[in-house]
Amino acid sequence: MPDHESVRRLRAQAQALGDGAREASAEAVVRRVFAIQAQDASAADLGIRVRGLDITAPAIRAAYEDERSIVRGWYMRGTLHTVPSEDARWVLRLLSSRLLAATGRRYQQLGLDDDLRRRADRLLRQVLAAHGPLTRAELTGHLTTLGVPPDGQAPFHLIRHAALTGILCHGPQRAGEATYVLLDDWLPALGRFRWEGDAALAELARRYLAAHAPAALEDFATWSGLPVTWARRAWRLLAESGVITEYGTLTMPAGRVQELPVLSDAPDVRMLPAYDNYLVGYRTREVSVPALHQARVWPGGGLIRPTVIADGLAVATWSRGSGARSIQVDAFEPVTPQAQQGIEREKAAVVRFLQASS
Numbered sequence: 001m002p003d004h005e006s007v008r009r010l011r012a013q014a015q016a017l018g019d020g021a022r023e024a025s026a027e028a029v030v031r032r033v034f035a036i037q038a039q040d041a042s043a044a045d046l047g048i049r050v051r052g053l054d055i056t057a058p059a060i061r062a063a064y065e066d067e068r069s070i071v072r073g074w075y076m077r078g079t080l081h082t083v084p085s086e087d088a089r090w091v092l093r094l095l096s097s098r099l100l101a102a103t104g105r106r107y108q109q110l111g112l113d114d115d116l117r118r119r120a121d122r123l124l125r126q127v128l129a130a131h132g133p134l135t136r137a138e139l140t141g142h143l144t145t146l147g148v149p150p151d152g153q154a155p156f157h158l159i160r161h162a163a164l165t166g167i168l169c170h171g172p173q174r175a176g177e178a179t180y181v182l183l184d185d186w187l188p189a190l191g192r193f194r195w196e197g198d199a200a201l202a203e204l205a206r207r208y209l210a211a212h213a214p215a216a217l218e219d220f221a222t223w224s225g226l227p228v229t230w231a232r233r234a235w236r237l238l239a240e241s242g243v244i245t246e247y248g249t250l251t252m253p254a255g256r257v258q259e260l261p262v263l264s265d266a267p268d269v270r271m272l273p274a275y276d277n278y279l280v281g282y283r284t285r286e287v288s289v290p291a292l293h294q295a296r297v298w299p300g301g302g303l304i305r306p307t308v309i310a311d312g313l314a315v316a317t318w319s320r321g322s323g324a325r326s327i328q329v330d331a332f333e334p335v336t337p338q339a340q341q342g343i344e345r346e347k348a349a350v351v352r353f354l355q356a357s358s
Contacts, residue, residue, distance in 0.1 A: 002248045007214050008287050009260050010252075012312030014211055015278050016051035018268050019261060019311075023052050026063035027084070030070045034207040035081040037275045038072050041178065042357075043306075044082050046273035049353050057357030065172040068187060072170035072178075074163055077225035078102065085187050087194070087207075088169065094200040096164045098226070103157065110154045112161075119146055120158040125167050125182065133171040133179035198237060201226075205234035206243060206253070212281050214250035222283040267310035269342025271318055271327075271350055275304045278312075289314040293332040308346070310339050318347075325351055 012018025016032055023029045029051045030036055038044035045060050063070050064082075071088050075081045078099045083091060107117065120143060127142045128134060140148075140155040148154050159180065162168045171181030195203045208220050221231040235251065238244045245254045272278060278288060279297065288309070289297050296317055297305050308316035308329060316331040327347040335343070 002214065002250070004287050006260065007250065008312040010214055011212060011287070012268075012278070012309070013260075014213060017270050017272075017278055017309065017312065020268060021051075024055075026052065026055055026060045027067065027069040028052075029055070030063075030082055031084050033211045033277060034087070035076060035083050035277070037079070037277050037280065038082040039080045040274060041072070041173075043273035043275055044072070044080075045357065046271075046306075046350070046353070047276055048082075049350075050270050050272060050276075057353055061173070071187060074099065074160055076223060088183070088187060089166070089189070090194045090196065090200050091204065092164070092166060093196065094204060095225070096166070100161070100164055103161075106153075106157065107161075110152070110157060112154060112157060116146065116148075117158065117161050120148070121162050121165060121167055124159070124162045124180075128168060128180065128182045129185075132185070133174065133181045135174065135177050135179050139180060198233070201230060201234045202237040202241070205231070205238055208281075209238075209244065209251060209253050211277075213252045213256070214247045215282065216250055219282045223281045263311060266338045267336075267342060269308065269310045269339060269346055271343075271346040272307045272309060274306050276307070278309070279304055279307060279314075288312060290332070296330075296332065308343060310335070310342065315339065316343070320354070325355075327351060 009018055013021050016023055016029065023032055026048050029048045033051065036044050036047045045057055048060050049055055064072070069085055070082050071085045072080060072082045073088060073092070075083060075091050075095060107113070123142060123146060124139060127139070136155070136159060139159055140150050143155050143158055144150050148158065159168070166183055168180045169183045169186055171179045171186055173179065204224060205220055208223060209215060212219065212223070217231040217235045218228060220234065221228045224231070235244070243254055244251050245257065247257060279285070285294055290313075293314065297307050297314060299305065305317045306319065307314050308318055314332070315335055316329050318327060318329045320326065321328055327350055329343055329347065
């Protein structure tokens with residue numbers, strides 16, 4: 001039975017967060033982890049930074065806007081994620097029907113019936129074709145011509161509906177604000193969907209395990225927002241194709257179980273942003289965050305604080321002071337001198353990154 005330390009280090013290594021693992025570009029980071037939590041755009045950038053080797057904020061912006069190799073949209077659990085652009089369509093096709101159905105009651109509460117949603121989709125397609133990229137406020141202004149009130153959540157849900165139906169996606173930033181563009185204009189279609197049906201389900205599970213294993217099918221269900229019955233089917237499909245293997249009670253990609261290198265005296269310290277994948281990609285938390293300190297990472301109200309990990313184990317939370325020069329670290333317990341050196345290096349790297357992005 002693998003112990004917590006082995007599981008934790010394997011997970012951190014898979015996420016490019018431990019044992020020295022780092023990727024050379026924003027695209028490579030997103031390909032490796034498949035999906036970066038992106039409900040907070042600046043946290044998403046920091047989530048790419050922490051997994052990369054000297055990746056700058058301008059380089060991340062170029063991956064979004066010039067190379068268009070990564071894209072931000074509503075995917076797993078209906079939450080904003082950054083994914084590889086070439087995977088955006090098949091993942092959306094797999095998940096969108098369930099996400100739209102799960103939002104049905106909210107549509108009713110907001111008075112967004114089927115007819116209004118269809119008319120809003122047509123309008124958003126037309127105005128983006130004529131004027132895009134447009135901000136949320138600008139799209140809201142157009143939606144008011146359909147009688148949609150500009151205040152409240154109705155405009156947001158109509159924009160999200162158009163994203164889930166494959167009409168629009170996030171485009172370039174304008175003065176630090178997100179804009180929306182037509183998906184087919186921003187990311188020209190590459191032909192048929194790369195995966196469909198059960199093949200898409202199995203591929204999503206395979207990508208999850210590549211970035212999160214060792215993990216259980218319940219972890220995949222938690223991360224994806226899919227029912228456990230779907231996760232069970234995905235596991236069966238992967239097992240039948242021979243691409244997974246057991247790791248105690250957990251699952252690993254076949255061929256990736258190997259002996260971890262001996263830990264050095266200097267731990268691999270990383271400063272995770274709020275809502276990081278490493279903290280939300282599993283059903284339970286005890287492997288990565290000591291039970292005694294979990295409330296400091298998850299204080300309630302849906303918050304997940306920025307966290308410092310050392311060899312995959314949470315040892316502190318951190319916060320930004322005024323401007324980009326001040327980083328405050330709140331350690332759970334006294335850290336070793338080697339870990340403190342790693343924290344200071346990470347603080348300096350985060351400050352450099354934030355200064356370049358301001």
